[in-house]
Amino acid sequence: MTPSHRSLAATDGDLMKFIEECIQRTVPAHPGKRHDSVFRLARHLRGNTTIAAWQLKDLRPIVDFWYGLLAKKIGANNVKATVDENWFDFAEGWGKVKYPGEGGLMNVLLERARQNPPPQAAQQYGTSELRLLVSFCRELQRETGDAPFFLATTIVDHLFGLKGNRMRAWRWLKGLVGDGVLECVKRGDPAKRIASRFRYLGD
Numbered sequence: 001m002t003p004s005h006r007s008l009a010a011t012d013g014d015l016m017k018f019i020e021e022c023i024q025r026t027v028p029a030h031p032g033k034r035h036d037s038v039f040r041l042a043r044h045l046r047g048n049t050t051i052a053a054w055q056l057k058d059l060r061p062i063v064d065f066w067y068g069l070l071a072k073k074i075g076a077n078n079v080k081a082t083v084d085e086n087w088f089d090f091a092e093g094w095g096k097v098k099y100p101g102e103g104g105l106m107n108v109l110l111e112r113a114r115q116n117p118p119p120q121a122a123q124q125y126g127t128s129e130l131r132l133l134v135s136f137c138r139e140l141q142r143e144t145g146d147a148p149f150f151l152a153t154t155i156v157d158h159l160f161g162l163k164g165n166r167m168r169a170w171r172w173l174k175g176l177v178g179d180g181v182l183e184c185v186k187r188g189d190p191a192k193r194i195a196s197r198f199r200y201l202g203d
Helices: 012-028 036-048 056-074 083-096 105-115 128-144 155-157 166-178
Strands: 150-153 182-186 194-202
Touching: 012 056, 012 166, 036 056, 036 083, 056 083, 105 128, 105 155, 128 150, 128 166, 128 194, 155 166, 166 182, 166 194
Parallel strands: none
Antiparallel strands: 150 194, 182 194
């Protein structure tokens, strides 16, 4: 089942598939995540240049369909917003998206890591992927200032092309912690989709 509306009637198959993937990736599995998740939906959708050019009102059927799936997934009584309030939140978020796309800010920081000279802490590693990961963690720390940053194995997997090998991503992060490049401030909870928090300790 897909969202239906006359504004979507002429949408080609690839674009509809993209919309469906955005919906499936952003519907939360637990109560209390709706507000953040509907903003993620806005960010994901805005990463497509065709959809980004649509009028805001044309996105309403997509957002309402997303809301319906959320109500089925966590129970209607656990959704603390009406369908209209959910739309208002999406519309507000749509205008605030600064880093469109699935990776959003992460993609921007990864590009910065590629462009900037690698830190000294990265030089101890023989593979370009690990050196880039160290550089990426430095950019994450710069972005958050003195606060620890969130980094999930799913993000490392996606950005570094590990093809679903989250265990390998975790071994990389665990190795950087062991080498004193990172400090794991708080372990995450994959079941609740909460990423671990780290602090970059390198130069």
